[in-house]
Amino acid sequence: MRDQESVILITGYKAHELGVFTADHPGIQTIRYILEKKILAYVEQGALWFVISGQTGVELWAGEVCLKLRDSGQINVKLAVLMPFLNQEAHYKEWQKECYLKVLDHADYAASISNRPYEGPEQLRQKNDFLVAKTDAMLIIYDEEKKGSPVFYLNAAKRKKKQTHYPIQMINHYDLDLAADDLQQQNPDYWSNGV
Numbered sequence: 001m002r003d004q005e006s007v008i009l010i011t012g013y014k015a016h017e018l019g020v021f022t023a024d025h026p027g028i029q030t031i032r033y034i035l036e037k038k039i040l041a042y043v044e045q046g047a048l049w050f051v052i053s054g055q056t057g058v059e060l061w062a063g064e065v066c067l068k069l070r071d072s073g074q075i076n077v078k079l080a081v082l083m084p085f086l087n088q089e090a091h092y093k094e095w096q097k098e099c100y101l102k103v104l105d106h107a108d109y110a111a112s113i114s115n116r117p118y119e120g121p122e123q124l125r126q127k128n129d130f131l132v133a134k135t136d137a138m139l140i141i142y143d144e145e146k147k148g149s150p151v152f153y154l155n156a157a158k159r160k161k162k163q164t165h166y167p168i169q170m171i172n173h174y175d176l177d178l179a180a181d182d183l184q185q186q187n188p189d190y191w192s193n194g195v
Contacts, residue, residue: 007049008042009131009153010035012058012141012171015096017148020057023095028061031141034171034179035065038139043075051080051135053127054088054104056096058141058150063103070108078108082134084127085114128156136166143172 012031020027039050039062050066052059066079081104089100104110113130114123131153132138138157142150160166 006047007051007135007137008039008047009051009135009138009157010039010059010062010140011052011055011138011153012062012150013148014055015057018057021093023099030176030180030183031058032061032065033183034141034175035062035139036069037179038169038171039065039069039077040075042137042139043069043077047137048076049078049080049108051082051131052103053131054081054083054100056092056100060096060099060103062139063107064099067103067106079103079106080109081107081111082127082131083110083112085119085123086112086117088112088118090117125152128153132156132160132166138166138168139171140168141171141176143170146173 015021018027018031035058039047042050050062052063054060054063063079063081066077069075070077070079089097092100113127116123138153140150140154140157142148142154154168154170157166157168161168
């Protein structure tokens with residue numbers, strides 16, 4: 001990573017695209033674990049800011065990881081939440097809304113890209129293009145064998161990459177399987193206890 005890659009966009013699947021419908025789903029632990037490892041690696045290479053749009057799933061879990069790392073006082077990391085429109089959380093499930101409001105309240109910077117409520121999918125395309133334009137690299141949990149909403153972010157990133165240096169680090173299902181194995185080796189009772 002070069003010095004100017006100090007602002008990293010983190011995105012990936014929404015919770016429902018991963019089959020996650022509760023806050024205690026064991027897969028969340030695996031995703032947080034791999035995100036923490038990747039975020040720490042970025043920080044070691046000079047990254048300071050991590051940006052999410054606040055959508056459910058990978059983005060909110062990345063926000064939680066950033067806040068945990070920042071609040072530990074061991075590393076300097078900042079979190080920006082740039083929502084695509086006002087009241088994004090209006091249709092979130094209660095457990096998702098709780099996570100969203102906590103991340104939003106504790107972020108180092110939070111703002112809405114469009115100062116209007118949801119009006120149409122154009123706002124989501126504008127969000128993707130805006131966040132890719134304002135960041136230096138992307139970390140995305142996405143597997144091209146399992147299509148989903150992250151493809152729109154990925155397409156925006158690929159367009160930018162054709163014109164300039166814009167690294168895209170993809171975490172796929174093989175990476176997640178390895179992370180789950182790591183977690184199980186660290187705590188063999190984790191999966192059997194259903195924690």
